Amino acid sequence: MLGILRNFGLTEGYSAQSAAMDSVLSWVHVLMLILFIGWGGFFLYTLFRFREKKNPNADPVGVTNHYSTYSEAAVAIFEIALLVIFSFPIWINRVEGIPDRNETEVVRVIGQQFKWNIHYPGEDGIFGRTDANLIDDQALNFIGLDKESEAAKDDIVPAQGHLHLPVNKNIILDISTRDVIHSFAIPVMRVKQDAIPGIRIPTWFKPIKIGSWEIACAQLCGNSHYEMKGYVHVHTQKGYSTYMKTLAIVQEIDDYDYTFEAENILKGVLDLLKEGDGAEAENLVLVALAKAQEAKIEKSNAGDEDDDWGEDW
Ligand SMILES: [Cu+2]
Known part of the structure; x- marks a missing residue:
């Protein structure tokens, strides 16, 4: 993922801290890519599946299955993992690990x-x-x-x-x-x-x-x-x-x-x-x-x- 981001203009990192930052950056982009493909695909599917020709009348009942709930839960779990496993330790190191001024x-x-x-x-x-x-x-x-x-x-x-x-x-x-x-x-x-x-x-x-x-x-x-x-x-x-x-x-x-x-x-x-x-x-x-x-x-x-x-x- 980092290689792809570099192709899109992410600079090399030249501080001891940059590797940790870049790992969060990569994981956020992985999640965003999955979301983009998932939601984008779903959007195209609904445009086709519920086109006017096949569905002249609106259906007031709507969806009855729980797939969207599951996928949202999955996204939430991924985000929590991203925060707790990657971001928090890095942030704690940033704010607690300030080196001695002397x-x-x-x-x-x-x-x-x-x-x-x-x-x-x-x-x-x-x-x-x-x-x-x-x-x-x-x-x-x-x-x-x-x-x-x-x-x-x-x-x-x-x-x-x-x-x-x-x-x-x-x-x-x-x-x-x-x-x-x-x-x-x-x-x-x-x-x-x-x-x-x-x-x-x-x-x-x-x-x-x-x-x-x-x-x-x-x-x-x-x-x-x-x-x-x-x-x-x-x-x-x-x-x-x-x-x-x-x-x-x-x-x-x-x-x-x-x-x-x-x-x-x-x-x-x-x-x-x-x-x-x-x-x-x-x-x-x-x-x-x-x-x-x-x-x-x-x-x-x-x-x-x-x-x-x-x-x-
Ligand atoms: Cu300025």
Whole structure:
């Protein structure tokens, strides 16, 4: 059944959780196929059997046998089995099996019309204070991060729409939104969670394949909803930590005149990830880190205090 669904556009699953999701998906489709053939066949049969030519007068008595009751009972039993045997255990695992926050990568995702903002706590593991009043799109502070707060000093906010993750590690995403309701979806990870203003809702998964895939908004959220997409980049574990280290330095330098080389290399890293080449990406990101470190020294030597941000990391 899964093979048939793949032919109809179901993506491969690249998280540790996707196999369980896909088994429910398959069984639901098996049931629906049986129902479709059964009810469709029955409908055609009645059209023929009770055609006007053979039945000029309506029969007020109707059916007297119990076949329809039996078949409905069978459908109900199948559905109950589907719920109890397949869905409940998976759901319990989703809501009860949330991994320990100390042993996972915790990342915040903040929706906005029509972008996904990603917020990392940085090396200290503590998210800096955010405040809706500090949101300043002109200054590229889309999430209202209080840059004066101590915990915010090392926080990393990559270019909008770019979520970086390590492979084979549990991830918790705390999902929220700064305006309307959105829904954060990574189809290949079988992850989908509504983003509701005012609350942070966690969702978790473990990526098991290196690569870059699309993030979508799965909730109609305005006239440009269709373009509210992003990318999840799954790195090797070392590639991920190096990438984040490089982003931190680039962000600290905060001057594209100095960081453009490192930033261009980081873009090349993403191209390699798109091809699934984690080892090459890991090598290249080391080059980016070296460039960023050079740039940092260069800038401190120049004593330059220019203030502009980079483009796409
Ligand atoms: Cu949206």
